[in-house]
Amino acid sequence: MDRANILLVEDDKEIARIVRDYLVHQGYGVTWASTGQEGWEDFQKCCFDLALVDLMLPEMDGLTLCKNIRLSSEVPILMISARQEDEYIVKGLNIGADDYITKPFSLTELAARISSHLRRYHWHSAQHQVTQQLRFSSGLIIDVEKKAVYLDEEEIILTSKEFSLLILLARHPERAFTKQELYEHVWQQTDTEGNNTIQVHIKSLRTKLKENMRNPKYIKTLWGTGYRFVGEPLS
Template sequence: MPTRLLLVEDDPEIARVVRDLFLREGYEVTWATTGLEGWEDFQKGDYDLALVDLMLPEMDGFTLCQNIRWKSDVPIIIISARKEDEDKVEGLHLGADDYVAKPFSLVELKARVESQLRRWKRYRGVQTAEHKMDYANDLSIYWDKLQVYRNGQEIIVTAKEFDLLKVLAENPQRVFSKSELYQHVWNQPDADGLHTVTVHIKSLRAKLIDPIKEPLFIQTVWGKGYRFIGEPL
């Protein structure tokens, strides 16, 4: 299988040069021109590395990096004209693995991509595939099958409910605002659906038999959002 790259860049001249470079090297490249398009492409495909610009329409590169990292450990390299140290630090803090400032050398970019891919392949080679996760209080989540079990019985959840549970459970103890959850799960660039998040969290809690006052899995952090507090076994 060819190595698959996701390139998210709204400057067509830069994007074409970068895309053509890696196509010549035998990579498979998907090019997205907005942050939202890049996020949708990432969810649909199986990528080995993402190249992300920061100044993107619809969804900025910081948010895109954050969304990708919540979902996957795939390497992320930021390519941006913004050279301020604060931008570099924020990008790396949100999960990016490297930062290349524009204008950049194609030779340097190629070397950085190859370096990150070597690390990614080693990581995947030793990584234990966790297709199932068990938690205290008889909760089991099957990631590949999109199934949830409580007390040995399957809980029928909707696709959106599973996606909410997944992003929370894969980032335990991290507080997610309703806006972040809506943007991540519903792929929307703004926070118009905050009530939608509330409704789905309420439904998910009911199905998990997870009382709001003494939660076992999903805790409300008042004024901030929600976090997953299930204890892994």
């Protein structure tokens, strides 16, 4: 098996150096980011097998980073923090983290947890290959690898942001997304009051998908909240 690549997001330089050097010595590839925003950008640029995310981070906090990673990938996420209160542990696990380790921790324990999660992740990945096409009963096909979308066998041309919105919604059917969540995940920026970017892009996306607003096949508006994907997948 090729060596696993780990994303380490930690703003404490001394802790980051110690953890990085230890994991490299254990045979892992390690990319270190010192802010949540930097970690999110690194995650989108490279392929990682596991993420180690500190809870308290500048620019983008660890909980938000964890949520963004989980919406994009099934890689194991281990949160690390000095906070030991149950509410923080529960929040981290509820938004998609797989494990939580509190500071100070032993490097051998950290390595054991990483190894355990990687074994399960690689086994699961081998058993359940991620499909490269999402197909729906209404004639919609999303080709993930080619980044192409077809409706009734005719390709429809989407902008990169429209495609990112559609694939995010379609991969998480029936999940309610707020406009803020969609904006921060796709645009990688903090949403500001009065920003109507999401509404404009959703309207354009619906037009291209030939949506009937009164009886939507794909994107349902949750008034006062955001949007939800309601397309019926083909088994």
